Amino acid sequence: MKTSIATVSIGGSLREKLVAISRAGFDGYEIFENDLISSPMSPEDIRSLSDDLGLTIDLYQPFRDFEGVSESQLARNLKRAAAKFDVMKRLGVDTILACSNVGTAIDPSDQLAIDQLGKLSEMAEFFDVKIAYEALAWGKFVSTYDHSWSIVQAVNHASLGLCLDSFHILSRGSSLDKIAEIPGDKIFFVQLADAPLMSLDVLTWSRHYRLFPGEGAWDLPAFVLAAISAGYSGPLSLEIFNDTYRQGAPTLTARDGHRSLKTLEDETIGISSSHSQTSFKNLDPLPLLQVPRGFSFVELQPGEGDQLVKVLSALGFELAGAHRRKAVELWTQGDARIVINNDLTGTQAELVGVGVEVADIDTLTERARSLKARLKPRDIESGEEELVAVEAPNNIDFYFGELTGVNPKWSSEFASLNSKSSQETALTHIDHIALRQPWQRIDESVLFFRSIFGLEIDDGQDIASEFGLVRSRSLVNKDRTIRLALNVTPTGADGRQTFSDHIALSTVDILKTAKLLRSNGLHVLRVPQNYYEDLTSKFEIDKDRLKEMQDFDVLFDSNEDGNFFHFYTQPIGSLFFEIIQRVDGYDGYGASNAFVRLSSQRAIDVKGLVK
Ligand SMILES: O=C(O)c1ccc(O)c(O)c1
Numbered sequence: 299m300k301t302s303i304a305t306v307s308i309g310g311s312l313r314e315k316l317v318a319i320s321r322a323g324f325d326g327y328e329i330f331e332n333d334l335i336s337s338p339m340s341p342e343d344i345r346s347l348s349d350d351l352g353l354t355i356d357l358y359q360p361f362r363d364f365e366g367v368s369e370s371q372l373a374r375n376l377k378r379a380a381a382k383f384d385v386m387k388r389l390g391v392d393t394i395l396a397c398s399n400v401g402t403a404i405d406p407s408d409q410l411a412i413d414q415l416g417k418l419s420e421m422a423e424f425f426d427v428k429i430a431y432e433a434l435a436w437g438k439f440v441s442t443y444d445h446s447w448s449i450v451q452a453v454n455h456a457s458l459g460l461c462l463d464s465f466h467i468l469s470r471g472s473s474l475d476k477i478a479e480i481p482g483d484k485i486f487f488v489q490l491a492d493a494p495l496m497s498l499d500v501l502t503w504s505r506h507y508r509l510f511p512g513e514g515a516w517d518l519p520a521f522v523l524a525a526i527s528a529g530y531s532g533p534l535s536l537e538i539f540n541d542t543y544r545q546g547a548p549t550l551t552a553r554d555g556h557r558s559l560k561t562l563e564d565e566t567i568g569i570s571s572s573h574s575q576t577s578f579k580n581l582d583p584l585p586l587l588q589v590p591r592g593f594s595f596v597e598l599q600p601g602e603g604d605q606l607v608k609v610l611s612a613l614g615f616e617l618a619g620a621h622r623r624k625a626v627e628l629w630t631q632g633d634a635r636i637v638i639n640n641d642l643t644g645t646q647a648e649l650v651g652v653g654v655e656v657a658d659i660d661t662l663t664e665r666a667r668s669l670k671a672r673l674k675p676r677d678i679e680s681g682e683e684e685l686v687a688v689e690a691p692n693n694i695d696f697y698f699g700e701l702t703g704v705n706p707k708w709s710s711e712f713a714s715l716n717s718k719s720s721q722e723t724a725l726t727h728i729d730h731i732a733l734r735q736p737w738q739r740i741d742e743s744v745l746f747f748r749s750i751f752g753l754e755i756d757d758g759q760d761i762a763s764e765f766g767l768v769r770s771r772s773l774v775n776k777d778r779t780i781r782l783a784l785n786v787t788p789t790g791a792d793g794r795q796t797f798s799d800h801i802a803l804s805t806v807d808i809l810k811t812a813k814l815l816r817s818n819g820l821h822v823l824r825v826p827q828n829y830y831e832d833l834t835s836k837f838e839i840d841k842d843r844l845k846e847m848q849d850f851d852v853l854f855d856s857n858e859d860g861n862f863f864h865f866y867t868q869p870i871g872s873l874f875f876e877i878i879q880r881v882d883g884y885d886g887y888g889a890s891n892a893f894v895r896l897s898s899q900r901a902i903d904v905k906g907l908v909k
């Protein structure tokens with residue numbers, strides 16, 4: 299369908315916004331009045347810039363506090379409306395959004411509003427423009443869409459229809475069922491916003507916390523399906539009031555929004571059974587989802603010195619081979635593969651890439667391209683495997699690898715692959731990968747992994763640490779062979795970031811592994827005595843076992859699904875490893891222990907104290 303976005307959704311000047319909106323691939327936009335008023339461009343300039351950028355102006359908004367007012371106020375409101383209609387003609391926009399009155403309405407009965415909206419409609423007809431009436435969730439007398447529809451129905455004028463905004467409808471918990479009763483041609487405009495679930499007054503929630511569809515908690519495909527089923531065929535338009543988006547780079551916010559709409563169209567097709575109506579035919583499908591089945595490898599920058607190799611060796615990894623042409627090494631243990639890229643010469647050890655296994659690489663590449671992800675083909679020579687990557691919002695490259703039996707095809711580029719060592723492996727596979735996110739881009743990241751890879755939002759945690767709040771969101775595939783934890787990294791009062799990416803590796807016997815790795819010379823993150831005292835107050839743990847856990851700095855969590863044991867290596871650059879054991883169906887990440895880890899890591903960072 300036609301895609302559109304309100305200028306209020308992104309930061310920058312009006313010109314910067316329009317360039318970003320056009321570049322992201324939108325067809326049109328809603329002009330937010332403040333962006334017009336504060337612009338040095340005349341309405342005619344804006345119109346011609348929009349033409350040059352290939353954008354239509356789909357809506358002028360908002361027109362506030364019109365209906366249900368005193369006679370004298372009505373006269374002023376009609377005069378105000380005439381001035382707006384004039385500006386609309388100069389801009390070349392034919393629809394204005396009128397929000398339900400939040401302040402000056404004087405009559406709770408509908409009749410006054412009906413009469414006055416009737417007058418406005420006649421004036422609109424004279425100017426050849428249309429009014430889309432929107433019930434704001436905090437409207438004084440009109441705050442639900444069914445109420446706004448009964449008023450529009452009563453006015454019964456061709457120039458007056460509705461604007462349905464998912465925020466106002468879903469924040470009030472209104473049923474979508476009545477949308478089907480509205481004739482499609484009376485729905486003049488559809489605005490889309492998602493939001494996180496919050497217990498907050500609707501005004502604050504709406505003005506600060508809206509999200510692009512797919513980044514929050516609501517079922518936006520069901521909303522779009524309801525509007526389309528009613529016969530709506532106009533633009534799908536994003537109207538997102540969000541403080542963070544407005545602080546971000548306009549081009550990134552606009553791209554995130556466009557990706558959100560394209561994904562929403564695709565998801566709406568996925569839940570609709572009837573595709574026969576013309577309006578359904580306007581929905582664009584995306585290339586089929588290729589959900590990753592597992593991690594293929596992790597790529598690391600080694601940093602200065604040999605600390606990374608020492609830690610990998612202590613963890614039980616073995617050098618499986620060296621790349622024939624590049625300064626790249628493959629280290630393996632069990633099914634875990636770690637690629638050390640010595641061509642990267644940054645001073646710190648760092649996680650730079652993640653390889654995932656998918657069934658159809660070409661289709662995934664097409665999907666990523668359709669969603670305007672940044673594709674990064676690997677530099678190869680003949681005889682080497684093509685390996686495409688997309689750059690995730692946290693600048694980590696995600697490589698698309700084929701489903702593998704034992705070794706992926708690219709591993710043949712590594713000379714002298716060792717046959718599996720006879721040594722008992724301590725660790726079996728990569729369980730999850732935790733990645734730092736810039737605070738402005740966590741919502742974009744969530745959508746990125748949902749839309750391109752079809753990962754599902756699993757869980758969210760906000761952890762109060764010594765250096766601020768760590769917001770954490772986890773994403774998984776259905777069978778939990780891909781788990782990503784995305785962590786927003788706060789900057790401490792000293793301006794430094796105390797935070798790392800990490801790779802969690804599984805074992806089937808945590809204490810045995812802890813002993814083995816310590817005898818290999820691995821330094822683990824120390825856990826305070828107080829933690830173990832508290833643990834005994836919460837869980838029944840055998841004394842000897844507890845003593846061993848304490849000796850080896852093993853942490854514990856338990857819930858109705860099962861038990862969880864884990865310990866951490868000391869940080870290496872901006873990276874550390876976690877060793878975990880899941881017992882029974884435990885599905886989480888030991889989030890209840892995260893504050894202890896964060897404090898221990900900060901202590902090392904502050905004192906420079908590596909045991
Ligand atoms: O918050 C507001 O005032 C506002 C204005 C226009 C809208 O379309 C809307 O949904 C909210």
Ligand SMILES: [Mg+2]
Pocket residue numbers: 432463489537
């Ligand atoms: Mg709105």
